[in-house]
Amino acid sequence: MRGEYDFSRGERGKFYRQNAVLDLPVSLDEDNRAFVEEAPQRKNRDISTVVNELIRSDRETLKVIE
16 A cells, blocks of 8 residues: 555546445355255345345344334
């Protein structure tokens, strides 16, 4: 890494997109990953759908508990 960088010709906000949607990487424990990979095959759905259903279910459960 350099000691100094010259940003005098830089352009503020050049890559900023107001409505950009970021897909965040998620790391799962090995047993959770195996479950999530197996469950969609049983339900004939994709992994994203199953994970979203699990999270929705957990969110509803937490609402009841709180």
